[in-house]
Structure formats: C-alpha cells, structure tokens
Amino acid sequence: MFRIIPQKNNVAAEINCDLNKLTSYELKQIKSALNNYGLVYFRKQKLSSKSYLNFAKKFGVPANYPRLKGLNSKYPKITVVERKASDKGPSFGEQFHTDSSYTKKPPRFTMLLSKLVPARGIANTEFSSQYLAFKNLPIKIKKKLKNLKAIFSSAGPISVTRLDRENEKGKDNKELKANHKIIRKINKKFTIYCSPGHFKKFLSNNKKYNKELKKFLFKQQVKKKFQYSLEWEKNQLAIWDNRSMLHQATPFKGTRIMHRITIQ
Numbered sequence: 322m323f324r325i326i327p328q329k330n331n332v333a334a335e336i337n338c339d340l341n342k343l344t345s346y347e348l349k350q351i352k353s354a355l356n357n358y359g360l361v362y363f364r365k366q367k368l369s370s371k372s373y374l375n376f377a378k379k380f381g382v383p384a385n386y387p388r389l390k391g392l393n394s395k396y397p398k399i400t401v402v403e404r405k406a407s408d409k410g411p412s413f414g415e416q417f418h419t420d421s422s423y424t425k426k427p428p429r430f431t432m433l434l435s436k437l438v439p440a441r442g443i444a445n446t447e448f449s450s451q452y453l454a455f456k457n458l459p460i461k462i463k464k465k466l467k468n469l470k471a472i473f474s475s476a477g478p479i480s481v482t483r484l485d486r487e488n489e490k491g492k493d494n495k496e497l498k499a500n501h502k503i504i505r506k507i508n509k510k511f512t513i514y515c516s517p518g519h520f521k522k523f524l525s526n527n528k529k530y531n532k533e534l535k536k537f538l539f540k541q542q543v544k545k546k547f548q549y550s551l552e553w554e555k556n557q558l559a560i561w562d563n564r565s566m567l568h569q570a571t572p573f574k575g576t577r578i579m580h581r582i583t584i585q
C-alpha cells in the first residue's frame with residue numbers, strides 16, 4: 322500500500338510502494354514529498370539498471386558526473402560508488418557537501434541505489450536540511466548573506482578522498498571551479514546553498530568578517546536538529562534535492578556498492 326512516513330526532524334520521508342509498478346498519482350505524491358522533506362527513500366526495491374534509469378528520468382535529465390566513470394557503455398549515466406573492506410582512509414564523500422557544486426549548473430537531484438551494504442546502521446548517509454538551516458538564521462545574518470556569492474572547487478577540503486579515486490580510475494585531476502549565490506529559492510522556499518566540502522572563499526574583500534561568517538554559517542548548516550541519518554539496506558533507493566540538502570558518508574569498515582545517478 323502506498324504510504325508516506327515522515328522521519329525525524331521532518332527532514333526525510335520513507336515511502337512504501339513498488340517502483341516497478343508506479344502510478345502517475347503515486348509519482349505526483351513522491352515529487353511533492355521530495356519537495357516537502359528534501360529526501361525520500363524506498364526500501365525493498367528490485368530495480369534493473371533500465372528501470373532505475375527510467376525512474377530517474379521522471380525527475381529530469383540524467384547528468385554526466387564529471388569525476389567518475391559510468392557503470393558500462395550501456396549505462397554511462399549510472400556511476401558506481403564502491404568501498405571495499407580492504408580500503409583504507411576516508412570513504413567517498415566523508416564530509417558535508419552538495420554534489421558537483423564546483424560546476425556552473427550543479428545537478429538538481431542525486432539518487433543512490435544500494436547494491437551491497439554492510440549491516441544496517443553502520444554505513445549511514447547523513448543529511449542536513451538547508452531549508453531549516455536558513456529558516457532558523459537570525460534576520461541580520463539572512464540580510465548579510467542575501468547577495469553574497471562564494472567560490473567552490475573540486476580541489477576543496479573533501480577532495481582527498483576523490484583524488485584517491487581518480488588516481489585509481491585514471492581520470493584527469495584538473496581543478497573545476499564555480500561561484501554561486503549562497504541564498505537561493507528552491508520550490509518557493511529559501512535555502513542555503515553552500516557546500517562546506519568544496520568551499521574556497523566568499524566573493525567579498527573583508528577577510529576578518531569572512532572568516533567569522535564562514536565559521537558561523539558552517540556551524541548553522543549542520544546543527545543536529547536539521548539532520549537525518551539514513552540507514553541503508555540492500556535494494557534501497559534514495560533521492561534528494563541536491564540544492565537544499567547537505568549530505569555526507571559516515572566512516573565505516575566493510576564493503577559497499579552503490580549505483581548513483583545525478584539529475585539536471
């Protein structure tokens with residue numbers, strides 16, 4: 322039976338349904354829940370790569386991820402995020418970020434489908450709602466941020482893990498950079514668009530002020546009351562709004578394989 326179950330802090334919703342037999346009414350409800358909660362997920366979904374990609378296309382155009390290779394020549398838009406039990410060091414994405422913020426047009430949505438995961442609860446993905454982070458900002462900070470832009474880079478603080486991966490896969494390590502407005506309106510709601518994992522600097526000359534503002538903003542963005550920690554099990558699909566949710570992988574030891582699609 323189709324059911325939407327809001328989670329802690331109203332930051333996510335679990336949706337019970339069969340994505341292989343989705344009705345247009347259900348799809349509409351899913352899109353509306355995604356807008357309301359920023360993150361929705363579905364457990365126990367047996368999806369082929371073809372159905373996974375078809376589901377993704379209902380939300381927009383699957384994007385090329387500039388940094389990772391595709392699953393195979395038939396499915397270049399599905400990328401594989403894998404961690405092996407023998408891997409040392411941090412996992413991919415182990416710091417709060419939004420995907421591809423160093424590109425001019427970052428993807429609107431990111432999807433992950435779990436193929437192989439350790440025991441439930443030990444390899445979570447944590448999310449932080451930037452709708453809530455913005456809503457709870459003091460008015461004077463909202464005003465300060467209103468027209469401020471920042472530069473984001475693929476060689477930002479999170480890149481240690483990704484550079485490792487690129488070396489493995491033999492892709493070039495050219496730095497990508499883009500600047501974006503910090504405050505954006507998404508689906509008629511204001512949100513903070515600032516990826517700590519890729520942050521370089523604000524486009525403003527006041528150094529002392531910038532340092533203080535950055536410290537305040539980063540702390541605000543990831544307060545526990547704006548967060549939800551998603552537990553994975555096999556064959557689970559999650560989709561989130563990449564412009565209004567920060568996410569990070571939690572450290573774990575074990576093997577995990579996820580199939581990822583980003584959507585423009």
Ligand SMILES: [Fe+2]
Pocket residue numbers: 414418419420568
């Ligand atoms: Fe990510």
